[in-house]
Amino acid sequence: MxxxxxxxxxxxxxxxxxxxxxxYAQPPPRAGFFTDTSVCIxxxxxxxxxxxxxxxxxxxxxxxxxxxxxxxxxxxxxxRHVKFIEQPAASxxxxxxxxxxxxxxxxxxxxxxxxxCKHCTHAACLDVCPxxxxxxxxxxxxxxxxxxxxxxxxxxPACPYGVIEKRAGDGRAFKCTMCYDRIGAGLMxxxxxxxPTESIQYGPLDELRERAASRLTQLRSQGETAAxxxxxxxDDGVGGAGAFFLLLDRPEVYGLPPDPVxxxxxxxxxxxxxxxxxxxxxxxxxxxxTGRRR
Amino acid sequence: MSPPARAPEQxxxxxxxxxxxxxxxxxxxxxxxxxxxxxxGLSGASSVLAAAADLTGRPRLARVGRVxxxxxxxxxxxxxxxxxxxxxxxxxxxxxxxxTSPLSMGSWTIxxxxxxxxxxxxxxxxxxxxxxxxxxxxxxxxxxxxxxxYTAVLIADTxxxxxxxxxxxxxxxxxxxxxxxxxGVALAAAPLAETAPAARxxxxxxxxxxxxxxxxxxxxxxxxxxxxxGRAGKLMLAARxxxxxxMAGAALGRxxxxxxxxxxxxLVAGSAVLRFAVFDAGVQSARxxxxxxxxxxxxxxxxxxxxxxxxxxxxxxxEG
Numbered sequence: 001m002x003x004x005x006x007x008x009x010x011x012x013x014x015x016x017x018x019x020x021x022x023x024y025a026q027p028p029p030r031a032g033f034f035t036d037t038s039v040c041i042x043x044x045x046x047x048x049x050x051x052x053x054x055x056x057x058x059x060x061x062x063x064x065x066x067x068x069x070x071x072x073x074x075x076x077x078x079x080r081h082v083k084f085i086e087q088p089a090a091s092x093x094x095x096x097x098x099x100x101x102x103x104x105x106x107x108x109x110x111x112x113x114x115x116x117c118k119h120c121t122h123a124a125c126l127d128v129c130p131x132x133x134x135x136x137x138x139x140x141x142x143x144x145x146x147x148x149x150x151x152x153x154x155x156x157p158a159c160p161y162g163v164i165e166k167r168a169g170d171g172r173a174f175k176c177t178m179c180y181d182r183i184g185a186g187l188m189x190x191x192x193x194x195x196p197t198e199s200i201q202y203g204p205l206d207e208l209r210e211r212a213a214s215r216l217t218q219l220r221s222q223g224e225t226a227a228x229x230x231x232x233x234x235d236d237g238v239g240g241a242g243a244f245f246l247l248l249d250r251p252e253v254y255g256l257p258p259d260p261v262x263x264x265x266x267x268x269x270x271x272x273x274x275x276x277x278x279x280x281x282x283x284x285x286x287x288x289x290t291g292r293r294r
Numbered sequence: 295m296s297p298p299a300r301a302p303e304q305x306x307x308x309x310x311x312x313x314x315x316x317x318x319x320x321x322x323x324x325x326x327x328x329x330x331x332x333x334x335g336l337s338g339a340s341s342v343l344a345a346a347a348d349l350t351g352r353p354r355l356a357r358v359g360r361v362x363x364x365x366x367x368x369x370x371x372x373x374x375x376x377x378x379x380x381x382x383x384x385x386x387x388x389x390x391x392x393x394t395s396p397l398s399m400g401s402w403t404i405x406x407x408x409x410x411x412x413x414x415x416x417x418x419x420x421x422x423x424x425x426x427x428x429x430x431x432x433x434x435x436x437x438x439x440x441x442x443x444y445t446a447v448l449i450a451d452t453x454x455x456x457x458x459x460x461x462x463x464x465x466x467x468x469x470x471x472x473x474x475x476x477x478g479v480a481l482a483a484a485p486l487a488e489t490a491p492a493a494r495x496x497x498x499x500x501x502x503x504x505x506x507x508x509x510x511x512x513x514x515x516x517x518x519x520x521x522x523x524g525r526a527g528k529l530m531l532a533a534r535x536x537x538x539x540x541m542a543g544a545a546l547g548r549x550x551x552x553x554x555x556x557x558x559x560x561l562v563a564g565s566a567v568l569r570f571a572v573f574d575a576g577v578q579s580a581r582x583x584x585x586x587x588x589x590x591x592x593x594x595x596x597x598x599x600x601x602x603x604x605x606x607x608x609x610x611x612x613e614g
Binding site for chain 1: 309310311312314315316317318319320321322338339342343346347349350377378379380381383384386387389390392394395396397398400401438439440442443444446447450451452453454457458461462463464465466468469470472473491492494495498499502576580583586587590591593594
């Protein structure tokens with residue numbers, strides 16, 4: 001299963017042993033989140049538990065006018081974010097009433113989903129970090145070492161999901177750690193522990209993928225034909241996500257990119273173009289001195 | 295898997311979750327980072343110019359190039375450090391050597407290039423250790439082209455559509471722009487008797503910058519929009535006009551002190567404005583989720599079409 005086609009496998013594509021590839025000798029199984037949004041009830045217990053456990057500062061209290069979502073987005077101090085999507089129940093797409101999703105009053109369908117850092121197999125934030133502050137843990141997750149981060153902010157635009165962010169007033173970048181301090185002690189992450197419906201499931205990634213596949217089959221057979229998994233495929237643009245989702249609509253409806261690709265996939269080519277440009281600069285400047293004296 | 299064929303599921307005009315961005319916009323500050331990009335390029339190209347001037351017996355042109363190179367790299371470094379959330383931790387970037395991080399590679403490039411450029415300038419101005427100073431200048435010139443182009447990789451190696459998708463052309467745009475700015479300073483500051491090569495560099499650099507940005511914006515399709523709209527659009531036009539004016543001045547007015555100075559100023563300004571324009575276009579492309587979602591959707595559509603062509607019976611799995 002471990003496919004390591006040289007440099008290509010290191011930057012892009014399926015990678016069997018994520019922690020092993022990062023240099024851990026005998027790593028534990030890769031840990032992951034499976035967020036089954038079809039059973040999310042939008043209680044935000046995950047958001048609260050995350051804030052409490054990780055001592056995250058308050059980052060804005062306001063009414064956003066977007067259903068029950070007054071959090072807005074994942075960020076430096078929001079590592080779980082529950083999204084609320086209101087859709088007309090009379091969808092133009094032929095569909096029976098949702099098995100998941102909530103049929104609300106007034107012909108609305110309500111989708112709720114708890115978003116989180118994807119802990120990518122090929123994590124752009126980690127790849128571009130110039131200090132080594134972002135590292136792969138033995139569980140295959142990605143964390144920021146806050147005593148190393150110098151706040152360069154490179155990880156922020158590198159993330160294809162818009163997850164990691166610099167904290168205002170602090171200057172360093174922060175994101176979900178998958179509760180590195182808890183899982184190391186045999187506990188579940190705070191969000192998964194608090195989730196009352198098992199919408200957030202934590203465990204070995206392989207196991208979660210199997211569980212997700214059977215849940216998907218079940219939902220499809222119940223007529224929820226638009227149900228799909230997001231981020232579970234090791235051959236996707238980030239080599240598969242450590243935190244993947246079961247969605248009831250297209251990813252962009254949830255504010256997720258439909259086909260994210262780790263930017264570092266193209267890095268060798270970028271250096272190639274830059275080298276060609278550098279040689280051109282050198283040739284142009286030197287060539288400019290070979291003409292007539294004046 | 296066949297998105298274009300399906301009915302839109304959201305109210306018209308919303309492409310994302312409440313129209314919110316998918317990406318985080320760069321946390322980098324203006325003018326710090328655009329200046330960092332510009333000054334690094336100016337410095338790198340000036341080092342090459344200085345070394346070539348030195349080797350071809352143009353000492354005053356060489357001095358202008360060396361001083362510009364040293365001042366440029368200092369300014370670039372200062373802008374970079376000022377932009378850090380924790381400036382005191384700048385040296386943390388030198389605790390690892392990380393080829394997957396263009397900023398790591400850039401920091402090492404600056405760390406090796408900076409002292410060489412500084413030594414070359416110090417030796418030239420003080421007259422001390424001239425042989426070592428000239429050798430340092432050659433060393434700086436060897437790294438100069440990398441200084442002029444790595445910043446393009448730095449911003450392209452992100453998820454920002456207007457930067458990432460422009461990765462083939464950006465190094466040429468930045469490299470050309472770097473040449474134009476270095477030649478601009480030389481035209482303005484060096485004696486006319488020695489600036490003939492600088493005028494030629496100005497033409498080559500400005501031409502390369504204009505050609506690369508033109509090819510880039512024509513190729514990018516939807517993602518070219520941020521380069522044409524709003525503040526970035528105005529800045530792109532200004533950069534183009536300044537660079538073209540500087541090009542004309544360098545070609546026609548090289549024998550006039552005043553025309554040379556004006557052309558040089560235009561070239562330097564055009565080069566600086568280009569970095570601000572590209573920076574702004576990137577920020578705009580992150581802010582509007584269309585630039586993230588639409589190209590990805592199209593890519594999925596093309597992939598699905600290819601799969602449908604190779605496989606006889608596509609399963610109706612709504613994927614993606």
